Amino acid sequence: GAAPAIAQSAPTIKWRLTSSFPKSLDTIYGGAEVLSKRLAAMTGGKFTVQVFAAGEIAPGLQALDVTQNGTVECCHTCSYxxxxxxxxxxxxTSVPFGMNARQLNAWVYFGGGDKLLNEFYSNYNVVHFLGGNTGVQMGGWFRKEINTLADVKGVKMRIAGLGGTVFSALGMVTQQIAGSDIYPALEKGTIDAAEWVGPYDDEKLGFHKVAKNYYFPGWWEPGPGINFFINKDAWAKLPKEYQEAFQAAAYEANVTMMAEYDYKNPLALRRLIGQGVKLKKYSNEIVEAAYKAAVQLYSDESAKNPAFKKIYTDYLKNQKDMNQWFGVAELGMDQFLQQHVK
Amino acid sequence: GAAPAIAQSAPTIKWRLTSSFPKSLDTIYGGAEVLSKRLAAMTGGKFTVQVFAAGEIAPGLQALDVTQNGTVECCHTCSYxxxxxxxxxxxxTSVPFGMNARQLNAWVYFGGGDKLLNEFYSNYNVVHFLGGNTGVQMGGWFRKEINTLADVKGVKMRIAGLGGTVFSALGMVTQQIAGSDIYPALEKGTIDAAEWVGPYDDEKLGFHKVAKNYYFPGWWEPGPGINFFINKDAWAKLPKEYQEAFQAAAYEANVTMMAEYDYKNPLALRRLIGQGVKLKKYSNEIVEAAYKAAVQLYSDESAKNPAFKKIYTDYLKNQKDMNQWFGVAELGMDQFLQQHVK
Structure with missing residues (x-):
């Protein structure tokens, strides 16, 4: 074809993106690279977004902060x-017993979620776009089985966010530990259990070598979305065409990360089972109690936090509508296929 | 911001896209408009893809043909x-008892499906990109209940593609009828049953006014992908940046169509139920027999069609791997949520 001319008079813009993830977690870290590569390719290298791994510019859990204050133009992180x-x-990203991956997309893109979230995020001087999803995460690695609520009490578990708050309400001793520190803690017995992501990422961290009981589902993360946050001032200054290109590339990062996990997790799960990992479903007793504790948490928070209440109300309405539909054709089909085509 | 300069020296390229869908089916037709709008916006109006509804340039079921022969540069259609x-x-797109929407993405984007499909499509002088999904479709509208295989025999049903082949093997009298002709046929009793898409699209065509039994799931379409086909010569001549932009916009069309259906179908289903529609699950007797007939069909076709056999073998392996994984965390989570958050 003709030599591409699109880039010749376009402004050169170089952005930096800080990721909350290490390069070793290639799929989730890769979402930012998908965006970066596509933007460069679409603009003939004129609009570049250089990706920095967690720790290079800012610690993984401070990606939002350095975007908010303009140290970088954008980040790839989890809102939760x-x-x-x-x-x-x-x-x-996700709340305990919240939406699955498809439902989160539907709510954000079409159900009004996008507007509500940006309204809230504007208090932090950022705009957002969805930029990936892991699907339902696994429920963690336990050195000993936990079958009853009595078994849960006193267990020391590495678990992030509101899932930790809910498990604490059931008597667990929960804590946050950075990814790289989890394995040694679990090996030494400083902690009894740890959750991370799913088979593909968990396998890399080697948890199966020191804890054989692999629980599911990760009811605190039914479809966690990964997020691009962009500094509002940087966004406003970005030429219209580059804003459009950024959005298209974010859609791509969203759908391809989910697809990549859906391709890689099955193969990793099979390898893990081959190494003696025992798959365990959380008992009804535990999940039902966790669900009650989660609903109580949402009720308590709504009573004192108007922003939470506003978004939760809309989120829950959309979730209920969608669950009714997903429980018809999708569930019936998936169940049949999982029983027959295996 | 600065006046966008990206477009000033870019080549002006005008393509035409023929859709297999009428404008009235706004969600599925809209997938091509999503692509068209994003491309124009990203390139400052320099690369435009004008969308024509079914029948304007070519009949809906000949979209591939006019792309293959270069009458138009591209189309938005269903491969099946x-x-x-x-x-x-x-x-x-989908085969009976095939992959769900997420699995199709995973196979095409990461499991080798993209390469296999393009190899096959090259015989028709086109390349492809996924450009939408409807999710599991519904199983059709029946004037009378069908509970047993005996009930199926002799029923005259409008049903497309390989689903029709499978139902024919069970003794049904199947036929293809264009969308606009289905309602009058069902009303007059020329046919006893008809399948179309799902609640949102079916409601528009009004089938619930003449057939109250709404069956699920549409086992012949567990996650049908919508496809962009592009004439190979036109694609080769397209500047690199525009190729990149086209791909990003196709990812967007794919993920947003699924999200739009997931938002709209639940509300439509609720309205339909409010109007007296009876939701019915296909009996095990019927679905098990259909599954056996489908497996036989794949076996027979594989024996005489090397291209079919090559793709089916890879597709089935990927589907089995993914079903094992989806039957763990995803299924357990969705079931619990559908029972509790409703």
């Missing part, structure tokens, strides 16, 4: 890392 | 409309 600032940050 | 040419066309 910031529930310590405000529990409302949960909804952009 | 062309199973009359070769049953291998089924895989790019």
């Amino acid at each position: 890392y910031y529930v310590g600032k405000d529990k409302t940050f949960g909804f952009g | 409309y062309y199973v009359g040419k070769d049953k291998t066309f089924g895989f790019g």
Whole structure:
């Protein structure tokens, strides 16, 4: 074809993106690279977004902060890392017993979620776009089985965000530990259990070598969205075409990360089972109690946090509508296929 | 911001896209408009893809043909409309008891499906990109209940593609009828049953006024992908940046169509139930027999069609791997949520 001319008079813009993830977690870290590569390719290298791994510019859990204050133009992170600032940050990624991956897309893109979230995020001087999803996460690695609520009490578990708050309400001793520190803690017995992501990422961290009981589902993360946050001032100054290109590339990062996990997790799960990992479903007793504790948490927070209440009300309405539909054709089909085509 | 300069020296390229869908089916037709709008916006109006509804340039079921012969540069269609040419066309959209929406993305984007499909499509002088999904479709509208295999025999049903082949094997009298002709046929009793898409699209065509029994799931379409086909010569001549932009916009069309259906179908289903529609699950007797007939169909076709066999073998392996994983965390989570958050 003709030599591309699109880039010749376009402004050169170089952005920096800080990721909350290490390069070793290639799929989730890769979402930012998908965006970066596509933007460069679409603009003939004129609009570049250089990706920095967690720790290079800022610690993984401070990606939002350095975007908010303009140190970088944007970040790739999980909104729920910031529930310590405000529990409302949960909804952009996932809350316990919340939406699955497709439902989160539907709510954000079409159900009004996008507007509500940006309204909230504007208090932090950022705009957002969805930029990936892991699907339902696994429920963690336990050195000993936990079958009853009595078994839960006193267990020391590494678990992030509101899931930790809910498990604490059931008597667990929960804590946050950075990814790289989890394995040694579990090996030494400093902790009894740890959750991370799903088979593909968990396998890399090697938890199966020191804890054989692999629980599911991760009811605190039914479809966690990964998020791009962009400094509002940087966004406003970005030429219209580059804003458009950024959005298209974010859609791509969203759908391809989910697809990549859906391709890689099955193969990793099979390898893990081959190494003696025992798959365990959380008992009804535990999940039912966790659900009650989660509903109580949402009720308590709504009573004192108007921003939380506003978004939760809309989120829950959309979730209920969608669950009714997903429980018809999708569930019936998936169940049949999983029983027959295996 | 500064006046966008990206477009000033870019080549002006005008393409035409023929859709297989009427404008009235706004969500599925809209997938091509999503692509068209994003491309124009990203390139400052320099690369435009004008969308024509079914019938304006070519009949809906000939979209591939006019792309293949270069009448238009591209189309937005369902590959399975062309199973009359070769049953291998089924895989790019959906085959009976095939992959769900997320699995199709995973296979095409990461599991090798993209390469296999393009290899097959190159015989028709086109390249492809996924450009939408409807999710599991519904199983059709029946004037009378069908509970047993005996009930199926002799029923006259409008049903497309390989699903029709499978139902025929069970003794049904199946036929293809264009969308606009289905309602009058069902009203007059020329046919006893008809399948279309799902609640949102079906409601528009009004089937609930003449047939109250709404069956699920549409086991012949567990996650049908909508496809962009592009004439290979036109694609090769397209500047690199525009190729990149096209791909990003196709990812967007894919993920947003699924999200739009997931938002709209639940509300439509609720309205339909409010109007007296009876939701019915296909009996095990019927679905098990259909599954056996489908497996036989794949076996027979594989024996005489090397292209079909090559793709089916890979597709089935990927589907089995993914079903094992989806039957763990995803299924357990969705079931619990559908029972509790409703």
